[in-house]
Amino acid sequence: MTSMRSVVRRRRAVAAAGAVSAGLLVLSACDKPTPLSTITVGSSSVSSDATCGGEDEVLEQAELAKCLADKDIKSISVDPDETVRFGVDPDVADQRWTILMNGQPLTEDSDKTYRAIPGSVFFNAQYGAQGDSTLVTIKAGDGKKGSQSATGLWSFKLKKDD
DSSP: OHHHHHHHHHHHHHHHHHHHHHHHHHHHHSOOOOOOEEEEETTEEEEEOOSEEOSSSOOOHHHHHHHHTOOOOEEEEEOTTSEEEEEEOHHHHHTOEEEEETTEEOSOOBOOSEEEEEGGGGGOGGGTOOTTEEEEEEEEOOSSTTOOOOSEEEEEEEEEOO
């Protein structure tokens, strides 16, 4: 009787191990989604997958220029008196990231997952703003402080809300 139980237990263990292995095999065949970046202003938020890259591989300069010119991006209204909060996945933070305004660096690169900037900055000509909307891009780097290499871009349009 005891040998019968041990056989049944062994079969169950083999079946469970087989199911776990099959599940892992199926999961490994799936594409890993690119990390999200989020901008929050007051109680409004907008999130986006990477406009370009986001998969830990360094992007070529031509691809970066093409991505920065992309017009099909998400937008959010910004009251200049509000704070604009930027959030990135920990994977992006590990690569170091910076905020670009109209393609130019606005901040130093960081390994934090969150940053806050006064909304007025995005509509101030002193910082390169032009008109009532600004292209803001989160640029993930290659993990080296101060590196110019980019592995992903997340672009958003900030629209001035008076």
